[in-house]
Amino acid sequence: MDAFIWFFNLGGSEIIVILFVILLLFGGKKIPELMRGLGKGIREFNTARNSIESEIREGMREADMKKVEERKLEERKTEQ
DSSP states (O other): OHHHHHHHTOOHHHHHHHHHHHHHHHHHHHHHHHHHHHHHHHHHHHHHHHHHHHHHHHHHHHHHHHHHHHHHHHHHHHHO
16 A cells, blocks of 8 residues: 555545545445445455466476476486
8 A cells, every 4th residue: 555655646635535426426325335336346356366376386386397207217318
C-alpha cells in the first residue's frame, strides 16, 4: 500500500477527498458490494497467477529431468 501511495504521490488529504468522492458517487450501501467484487477479482487473479507459476516450475523440472536422463545415457554409451 505504501508503494501505491508513493507511486501516485498522494497525501492524507488527497486520499480523504478521493474516499469522500467515492462515497458520494456510490453511496454507503454499494461500497461493500464493490469491495467484495474487487476482492473476488484479486483472488481470481492471484489463483490464475499461481497456477501459471506452478505450470512453469513443473515444465522446468521436467526439462531438467530430461537433461539428467540424457547425460546418464551419454555416460553409459561412453563406458561401453
